[in-house]
Amino acid sequence: MKEYHLLKSSYTEWVVRNSLYWISSMSAWSLEDDETRWTVHFKVYSEDVAQEFSRLLNDYCLREKLNNKTVVHRDAIAKNVLSSIHNRLKK
Amino acid sequence: MNLLPFNFERLDNGDYFLTNCAGYFTTLSKESLLHLVDDDNELSSEVLTKLKQGFFVSKEDSYESAVGAISSGLAKKISGELAFNPCFMIVPTLQCDHSCKYCQVSRAPLGQSQFDLDQQSIPEIVDMIKKLGSPPYKIEIQGGEPLVRFDLVEQIHSEAINKLGKNNFEFVVATSLSLLDEDVLLWAKANDNVCFSVSLDGDEVVHNSNRILHSGNSFDLAIRGIRIINETLGPGRVATVTTVTKSLLNSPQSIIDVHLNLDLHDMFVRPISPYGFASKNVKVEYTQSDYEVFYRTLWDLLKSINSGGERLVEHSALIHATRILNPNYSQYADLKSPSGLLLNCILFNFDGKIFGSDEARMLQRVLPSVDFSIGTIKEPKMLVNELHTRILQDSFNLVHVGCETCAFQPYCGTDPCQNISVQGEPVGDKSKSAYCGYHKNMFKFLVQEYLYDGVTKNMIDGWLND
Numbered sequence: 001m002k003e004y005h006l007l008k009s010s011y012t013e014w015v016v017r018n019s020l021y022w023i024s025s026m027s028a029w030s031l032e033d034d035e036t037r038w039t040v041h042f043k044v045y046s047e048d049v050a051q052e053f054s055r056l057l058n059d060y061c062l063r064e065k066l067n068n069k070t071v072v073h074r075d076a077i078a079k080n081v082l083s084s085i086h087n088r089l090k091k
Numbered sequence: 092m093n094l095l096p097f098n099f100e101r102l103d104n105g106d107y108f109l110t111n112c113a114g115y116f117t118t119l120s121k122e123s124l125l126h127l128v129d130d131d132n133e134l135s136s137e138v139l140t141k142l143k144q145g146f147f148v149s150k151e152d153s154y155e156s157a158v159g160a161i162s163s164g165l166a167k168k169i170s171g172e173l174a175f176n177p178c179f180m181i182v183p184t185l186q187c188d189h190s191c192k193y194c195q196v197s198r199a200p201l202g203q204s205q206f207d208l209d210q211q212s213i214p215e216i217v218d219m220i221k222k223l224g225s226p227p228y229k230i231e232i233q234g235g236e237p238l239v240r241f242d243l244v245e246q247i248h249s250e251a252i253n254k255l256g257k258n259n260f261e262f263v264v265a266t267s268l269s270l271l272d273e274d275v276l277l278w279a280k281a282n283d284n285v286c287f288s289v290s291l292d293g294d295e296v297v298h299n300s301n302r303i304l305h306s307g308n309s310f311d312l313a314i315r316g317i318r319i320i321n322e323t324l325g326p327g328r329v330a331t332v333t334t335v336t337k338s339l340l341n342s343p344q345s346i347i348d349v350h351l352n353l354d355l356h357d358m359f360v361r362p363i364s365p366y367g368f369a370s371k372n373v374k375v376e377y378t379q380s381d382y383e384v385f386y387r388t389l390w391d392l393l394k395s396i397n398s399g400g401e402r403l404v405e406h407s408a409l410i411h412a413t414r415i416l417n418p419n420y421s422q423y424a425d426l427k428s429p430s431g432l433l434l435n436c437i438l439f440n441f442d443g444k445i446f447g448s449d450e451a452r453m454l455q456r457v458l459p460s461v462d463f464s465i466g467t468i469k470e471p472k473m474l475v476n477e478l479h480t481r482i483l484q485d486s487f488n489l490v491h492v493g494c495e496t497c498a499f500q501p502y503c504g505t506d507p508c509q510n511i512s513v514q515g516e517p518v519g520d521k522s523k524s525a526y527c528g529y530h531k532n533m534f535k536f537l538v539q540e541y542l543y544d545g546v547t548k549n550m551i552d553g554w555l556n557d
């Protein structure tokens with residue numbers, strides 16, 4: 001069992017949980033938190049798990065930034081798509 | 092400049108593969124990706140042009156058209172994948188002369204006629220095919236070993252000629268060829284819409300270690316059958332499917348040799364399925380990375396053969412590549428979102444039940460307490476079984492956890508039946524899904540090969556132009 005700490009000011013819950021989702025195939029884990037930090041308990045902890053978790057955290061931070069910047073456009077695309085499919089089905 | 096939504100995946104060379112939901116793709120260096128998301132005006136005009144062309148960014152004055160292009164691409168893709176265009180599978184019998192290690196649907200020993208289709212139901216099946224489909228209909232005969240009841244196969248074909256029209260359907264018989272005889276050959280010769288699909292798992296040792304035939308040598312009979320079909324009926328009447336088992340992992344060359352020795356220039360290679368009976372009978376055979384190593388070696392051999400002037404197409408790679416290069420391609424039922432269940436397959440089982448896919452009939456045998464059918468030939472009930480509505484609703488990978496942030500999501504599909512079989516529910520945890528692992532690896536491998544290796548690009552382009 002290994003404890004891994006992450007600051008809440010650096011990593012949101014979305015980033016931490018999405019990263020852990022893909023770690024499930026490498027190790028069982030559990031997540032706890034307090035006011036300032038996330039604590040992850042890894043059942044199996046190796047260099048591979050550490051590297052993969054670090055890569056996932058970085059990628060999901062970037063995805064989160066990208067999502068925040070494009071959320072309005074995602075909504076616009078979703079509305080257009082639904083309207084287009086609705087029109088096709090009405091024909 | 093507007094940043095538009097996209098997903099990304101890191102490639103082995105450090106570059107990033109970017110896709111948007113309509114399936115447009117491009118690559119960027121890590122540095123450029125960081126500049127792009129940080130919007131720090133450091134991108135070169137060349138990179139910006141590439142990103143604009145793929146609708147990853149847009150200028151203010153072209154924002155509406157960029158969003159319109161992505162929306163229209165996605166709407167077209169979803170509409171295409173929702174189209175009802177089924178292959179009609181018929182199981183005339185579960186009787187089989189083989190007892191294969193990884194048999195996916197179970198089988199019944201020879202002589203057990205209670206596992207045969209009632210021949211009185213054949214006219215009703217063909218009537219239903221005519222009602223549900225449109226020409227050219229695709230009819231696939233599955234088993235068991237269908238040739239155990241060749242009389243039923245002939246009757247289905249004859250009924251289809253009468254009701255659908257001789258030139259309006261393809262007729263594929265999935266068989267081991269162990270029972271191929273003069274009668275079957277004469278029938279196939281007289282009907283040029285008949286083709287055979289045969290499992291060919293490797294050389295004699297590999298094939299026979301999987302395909303147990305107590306009455307003879309399964310490999311010899313398959314090879315003999317393929318040769319006779321090629322000689323008697325001409326090329327293009329027999330196709331092979333290779334299921335990779337542990338015994339083939341170390342000898343990819345052998346499966347290529349077997350095909351070329353038979354003058355077969357098309358192969359379809361796939362990993363063993365974790366479905367029902369196959370997973371019960373075969374312990375975990377190999378890991379995803381074992382398969383990757385095997386496939387990379389196979390790929391190098393294919394490149395060498397094809398660049399040497401001999402054509403040998405590997406169709407699972409071609410299907411994955413086609414999905415990337417043409418996101419509206421939706422002909423392959425196993426790689427669709429929503430799932431191809433019902434939309435791409437209607438299966439008439441030997442016991443009169445109808446299923447939405449071959450996998451659904453496997454599930455029925457594994458989980459008999461749940462009704463996976465869509466009724467019976469006598470009483471179809473497409474809309475009554477809410478299980479199918481639920482499965483279809485839950486099979487849009489665009490909103491699946493694990494898929495929503497995946498760069499290969501626009502090209503990938505879902506397999507709710509496999510998820511039910513292995514994980515007990517239709518969506519599944521992608522981090523533990525064999526389906527996700529296999530397809531994601533195939534897409535990533537092919538993207539890297541196609542975009543960064545000229546030999547692969549020429550080979551795939553050649554296959555696509557055939």
